[in-house]
Amino acid sequence: MARSLHQTARSSLSAKDLKKLLGVRDVGGTLYWIDPSVIDPNTGRAVGPDTLTNTPGFPGQVFFNPMAGEVGNLPILAFDGPSQFRVDLALSKRVRLTDRQRIEVKGEAFNLTNTPSFSRGDMDINSTTFGRITSVNVNSRVVQLSVRVDF
Numbered sequence: 001m002a003r004s005l006h007q008t009a010r011s012s013l014s015a016k017d018l019k020k021l022l023g024v025r026d027v028g029g030t031l032y033w034i035d036p037s038v039i040d041p042n043t044g045r046a047v048g049p050d051t052l053t054n055t056p057g058f059p060g061q062v063f064f065n066p067m068a069g070e071v072g073n074l075p076i077l078a079f080d081g082p083s084q085f086r087v088d089l090a091l092s093k094r095v096r097l098t099d100r101q102r103i104e105v106k107g108e109a110f111n112l113t114n115t116p117s118f119s120r121g122d123m124d125i126n127s128t129t130f131g132r133i134t135s136v137n138v139n140s141r142v143v144q145l146s147v148r149v150d151f
Contacts, residue, residue: 007071008073008074009047009065009072010063010070011073012062018074021034022079023035024118031133032121032132033120033131033133034046034079034130037060038060038063039131040057044127044128044129044132045126045130046061046062046126046131047063047126048061052067054067063125065125081119082117082118084117084137084138085115086115088110088111088112089108091106091107091108092106093105093106100151102149103149104148104149104150105146106145106146106147107144109143110143111138111139111141115138116138116140118135120133122134
């Protein structure tokens with residue numbers, strides 16, 4: 001039987017406690033957006049096996065799938081993502097060489113500070129990659145220079 005895609009999970013944590021779990025963490029070269037202590041190390045999921053009593057399936061489990069007839073208590077957007085930061089810069093200079101000839105030199109830099117902006121990762125508690133950050137929203141720095149001559 002399939003789960004409802006619109007049903008949120010149940011949790012024993014308050015919204016304030018949940019926010020304390022969020023943040024970029026590097027564990028053995030794997031980046032997480034949520035504290036990996038709430039993830040089953042054997043399956044990578046944030047929930048244990050489904051049971052009739054919904055008892056914790058591993059130490060540290062704080063998320064549970066709602067049982068039949070239950071409604072999840074987590075807000076829809078409970079997992080906000082990492083902050084995003086990007087600075088782009090463009091400089092150009094036009095110089096007249098003669099009455100008809102001009103030269104323009106332009107430099108552009110995208111993500112000038114080369115700051116990584118991570119995506120929030122997989123936030124499906126039933127996924128085996130729950131909480132992992134696997135991509136970035138902003139690519140690494142790109143610098144381009146151009147020269148234009150009009151005659």
